[in-house]
Amino acid sequence: MTAGVTDGRNDRERKKQIILGVFLSGVNHHTLWADPEAGSQIAFSTFEHVARTAERGRFDFFFLAEGLALRERNGLIFDQDVVGRPDTLPVLAALAAVTEHLxxxxxxxxxxxxxxELARQLASLDHLSGGRAGWNVVTSFDAFTGQNFRRGGFLHRDDRYVRAGEFLAAARRLWDSWPADAIVADRAAGTFLRDGGAGAFAFSGKQFDIEGRFTTPRSPQGHPVILQAGVSPQGRDFAAGGADAIFSPYHRLDEAQEFYRDIQARAARQGRPPGSVKILPSASFVLGDTREEAEERQRDIAHRQVTGRTAQILLESVWNRDLSGYDPEGPLPDIDPDPTGPPVIRGRAVLHQDPHRTVAEWRALAAANDWSLRELAIHVFSRTEFVGTPAQVADRIDDFVQRDGSDGFILGSHLVPTGLDEFVDTVVPLLQERGSLRTEYTGSTLRENLGIPPRTAS
Structure with missing residues (x-):
C-alpha cells in the first residue's frame, strides 16, 4: 500500500461499534396511543413486532421500562398515561421464543x-433465551408505590442504594452457587448433578440474611447483563461498580463526554478493566425527506404529546401545586413551588431535587425564548434528540458515539408498534455502510454482542 493512503476497510474495522437498544416505556406521555396508526399497548403482537424489527436491524437488545403503580393526580388516575402493561418477565420470556439474537x-x-425469587427468574430467562437476559436494576423510596407491597413505603430514601447493593451482591452469590461443570448430561441416565453441593449459598447483610440451595443451574452468561442509572455521586459509584451498562441522561456532547470520562474513571478505581461499562442514553427520532420536513413532523408530534392539559400536569410534578387554572398558552405560574405540601402527583419518579432552583431556571428559559407554559413543557420534557433526514440522523449518532459521548443509544418511538420500522429501513443501512454497526450478529449471548467481559464466579 502506498504511504499515506488509508485502507478504507481497516478504517471501518477500527471504528467504534454502536450499541443499539429499543425501549417500550411503561407509564408515559410520549406514546401517541390515540394515533390512528397506533396498535395495542398490551397485545403480544405489539411486543413481537418491535422485537422482530429490532433484530432485523441488528439491534443489541429490547428493553421494557415498567411502572409498579398507576400514577395519580389528586387521587385520580392520569388519563394521559398508557396503563395495563403486562408484567415484564412473561413478556420477555415469550419474546425469547420468537427471536434468536436480540x-x-x-x-x-x-x-x-x-x-x-428474582435471581431465579432472571437465570431462567437466561436459560430460555440462550444467554440473552438483562436486568435494569432500579430502586424506589416511594411510599405510594410501596402500598402495593408487603413492606409498604418503609424504606428510607437514603437506604435505597444500600438495599440495591446488597440485593445485587446476593443475586450474584446465587448465580455463582452453581459451578459451570456441576451438570452432567448422560443420554442413558438423563441429566444429573455431579456435585451434590451445587447451589449452596449464604448471604448476610443489613437488608438480607438468607441461605439455602439455589435451584437454577448456572446460565449461559453466568450473570445476566446488569444495567443501571446513576447521576448523583452515590448513584454513579454504585453503577460504576456493579453495572455492565449505564443509562446516561446527557445528550449535549460536552456534558455527555464528561459523564463518560467520569464513569470510566470510577469503574477503573473499583478495579474494573477498560470497556467493562457501556454508556447508553435514551433518545427518540423523527425522520423526513428533508430537514425542514422532519422538523415540521417533530413539531406536530411534540404538540400531540404535550397537550395543554399534559403540560399543566408535567409542571405540577415540580410545582407540587394544582396548576389547572393557568392558561397553557399563557405565561408560567407566578407562584412558588410547594415541595413540602401534600403531593399533587403520586407515582412519578422525582426528577428535580431542588424545585425552587428548577423553577427559577425554567422562568429564565421562558423569558429568554418568549415561551408559554406549554412551549416550555415541550422543550424541557422532550427527548427527541435526532431530527432530520436518515443521513443526517446517521451522521449525528455516529459522531456522538465515535467522540465518546456514549457507546450507543436506546431508541424509542412515539408510534407503537411500527415507529421503529422507518429507522431500521433507512438509518440502519447507512450506519452499516459507515462500518459503525454490525451487518450480522457475531456473538451468541447478549454479553458477547455488547463486548462486555464475562463475569466470573466470585
Missing amino acids: GLVGTLNATFNEPY
Whole structure:
C-alpha cells in the first residue's frame, strides 16, 4: 500500500461499534396511543413486532421500562398515561421464543422484590433465551408505590442504594452457587448433578440474611447483563461498580463526554478493566425527506404529546401545586413551588431535587425564548434528540458515539408498534455502510454482542 493512503476497510474495522437498544416505556406521555396508526399497548403482537424489527436491524437488545403503580393526580388516575402493561418477565420470556439474537432486558425493582425469587427468574430467562437476559436494576423510596407491597413505603430514601447493593451482591452469590461443570448430561441416565453441593449459598447483610440451595443451574452468561442509572455521586459509584451498562441522561456532547470520562474513571478505581461499562442514553427520532420536513413532523408530534392539559400536569410534578387554572398558552405560574405540601402527583419518579432552583431556571428559559407554559413543557420534557433526514440522523449518532459521548443509544418511538420500522429501513443501512454497526450478529449471548467481559464466579 502506498504511504499515506488509508485502507478504507481497516478504517471501518477500527471504528467504534454502536450499541443499539429499543425501549417500550411503561407509564408515559410520549406514546401517541390515540394515533390512528397506533396498535395495542398490551397485545403480544405489539411486543413481537418491535422485537422482530429490532433484530432485523441488528439491534443489541429490547428493553421494557415498567411502572409498579398507576400514577395519580389528586387521587385520580392520569388519563394521559398508557396503563395495563403486562408484567415484564412473561413478556420477555415469550419474546425469547420468537427471536434468536436480540437481548431481552427488563426493569425490575430491587426494593420490592427478593433476591432468591428474582435471581431465579432472571437465570431462567437466561436459560430460555440462550444467554440473552438483562436486568435494569432500579430502586424506589416511594411510599405510594410501596402500598402495593408487603413492606409498604418503609424504606428510607437514603437506604435505597444500600438495599440495591446488597440485593445485587446476593443475586450474584446465587448465580455463582452453581459451578459451570456441576451438570452432567448422560443420554442413558438423563441429566444429573455431579456435585451434590451445587447451589449452596449464604448471604448476610443489613437488608438480607438468607441461605439455602439455589435451584437454577448456572446460565449461559453466568450473570445476566446488569444495567443501571446513576447521576448523583452515590448513584454513579454504585453503577460504576456493579453495572455492565449505564443509562446516561446527557445528550449535549460536552456534558455527555464528561459523564463518560467520569464513569470510566470510577469503574477503573473499583478495579474494573477498560470497556467493562457501556454508556447508553435514551433518545427518540423523527425522520423526513428533508430537514425542514422532519422538523415540521417533530413539531406536530411534540404538540400531540404535550397537550395543554399534559403540560399543566408535567409542571405540577415540580410545582407540587394544582396548576389547572393557568392558561397553557399563557405565561408560567407566578407562584412558588410547594415541595413540602401534600403531593399533587403520586407515582412519578422525582426528577428535580431542588424545585425552587428548577423553577427559577425554567422562568429564565421562558423569558429568554418568549415561551408559554406549554412551549416550555415541550422543550424541557422532550427527548427527541435526532431530527432530520436518515443521513443526517446517521451522521449525528455516529459522531456522538465515535467522540465518546456514549457507546450507543436506546431508541424509542412515539408510534407503537411500527415507529421503529422507518429507522431500521433507512438509518440502519447507512450506519452499516459507515462500518459503525454490525451487518450480522457475531456473538451468541447478549454479553458477547455488547463486548462486555464475562463475569466470573466470585
